[in-house]
Amino acid sequence: MSQFAVSGRFQDRTGHRDFEKTIDAPNENVARERTFTQLGSEHGLKRTQIDISEVSAA
Template identity: 75%
Template sequence: MSEFVVSGRFQDRTGYRAFDKAVDAPNENVAREHTLAKLGSEHGLKRTQIEIEEVTAS
């Protein structure tokens, strides 16, 4: 598995917050899905409230 860095922003009560998450995944699409699931569960967000701007392999 490769490590990907997923960056973007999500909507919270005061506006938007930027994030960078390092994720171990077999490909870029799986890294996106893991990030959406993790942020959604940690912050009580829906997928429409999360904007992924970039996924890079590290």
């Protein structure tokens, strides 16, 4: 599996918060999906509250 650096921002109680995560995934689309699931689980967010701006190979 490859590593991908995923960055963007999500809606928080106080506004928006930036994030950057390193995700192990076979391709870029799976890295996006795993980011949605992880942030949603950790912060109780829906996909519409998460804005992924960039996915690049790490």
